[in-house]
Amino acid sequence: MRKFHFIRTSLIATLMTAGSLTGCAITGPADDRSQSVLTPPSSEAKELEPENARLLRNISEKVFGIKWLGRVFAVSDRGFEILTDQVTTLSYRPTGNTFFVQNSKASLSQPSFEGSDGDYIERGKALLTGLGIDASEIAEARLLQQFVQVGFSNPDGKNSSLEPPKKDRRTLLITRAVNGIPVFNSRLIMDLDRGEKIAGLEITWPKISPDVMEKVKFLQKAARADFKAPEQKFAELEAVEVGILHSPAASFLDEQTAAIRVIYRSNDPSIGKKAVAYVDATGKPVKMPRTMETHESPVPSRNQNTQIQPSR
């Protein structure tokens, strides 16, 4: 994949501070005792370098099929490169090989693509091919059917009536595996409109570093040999799988690692949500890839005096 440059400064942060000073800041019931301290990424929009703008526009038209209307702005900000005509926006984060396409006029209520499942899937695969992604990395391509339904409750609140569910739009989801190893955070998810244009799209498919692939091999050996999953009380082991984690699509950072994913189910059959641990060969938790750098102050304990007696 081609290389791009990013420039980061703090102009927008300065402007946001200025906004506070002009009295724009909201006043609400925020509790100072529990307020977090966040260090947001610095921001400054700059005009994208002409060569990068040209390359991105080429991709937008040839791969994504975007037909730009009017003036197209080409901007870089916080690691993203963006093209927009103020209706359609393509944003690209090179280090994460992440793309978002958004049409500001699109809505879930609007009619969606009516072509066959096969055509929909081929469109998605063609996007990945156009971006230089090896087809062997496609783990699964599926159309996810959405449904809608409405219902009414009587004023007494005791009786309700439901209309039958209806099939609605389909969403394409393509997942990834490298050499058979699942990449948990990589995916293509896309909604097409009736005119076969992209109503919404996210692709995140970063190049996996050789170090991480080496770590995968090591973990695979460990998982087959003497790996012992950490014990979880009141739970039993359900699955052990080696995989790759990376910063998800909406991120300002790009980190990746390999891990053994251990899934546990509760011993109590009524308890839902399965626990997951991402661990190394010794069973210790791995450092999870982040989306941004943050710092939160600890929360003091809650005043128990106001608690109503808990009950099951």
Added chain:
Amino acid sequence: MQIRAWLFAACAVLTFGLSTAHAQNYSTGAVDIYNACATGPDLPQTIPEAANVRHWWDLARFPQVSRWENSDVWNTDFTDGNGDLEPQGGSDVANIYFFTGHGTCQSAPQAADPDFLVTCSGGTLGSTNIGTSSRWGNAGGQSRFMLLDASCPMDLVSLGNNWFPPFRGLHVATGHSGNRTHDTLDSSSRGDQFAARTVGVTTTFLGIVISTIPKQSVTWAWMNTGLIDVQSQVCAVSIANDTTAATASNRRDNEFISPSFGPPIGNWYAWRWICS
């Protein structure tokens, strides 16, 4: 050149002002430790998940009301009355509440089966029956968006019984439908990416606000992110309330977390779901 700079600054400040004028305040509740209540498993991803949610909403400059963890999340926070209006962290105090922790699942959910949120506080397991105990947006409650990441608290088959009654001013709620063998996985990414999509990220260039990370309606954001880290046959569900079938459907599909629509009045409900 000076005029352009002035315009840029004025527009940027104006844009900032507009965005904050629509800011919603929010709370998060995350429960990892359940072993203290003699059940489990613990859910180690819930605490980072809630933190990730906060980072995006803080970036959008939403005022934070509370962010309780573990035993500081009380089951009464979700119970109508004094509990959900408890000023430190009741779920009806803020405009948005994000909960992550255990819920309950049946092996084959039926229409009469309740949906529960499960907390663990003071060594006591707390299970809140959403359909009978939770009411949001009433009696001075401020809740507009109830966003649940708790296994199967929104079973499709029982939505009419469990999710019509809690809407008392609530705009939109999100959750999952599933069963014991098709369940959500503890995930720090699901809530993280959902929150990111509810607010998006913008930048301003020559006075034009440009999206770097798309902002989506609450339902669309959930349809795109609610199936992260789930097992097969789990459904991401979003439900809204309004005066007619058409207005409820419009709210379901098109209401953003900020700026949100006006308060709903009426007893029509519209929901959308997508399954893995």
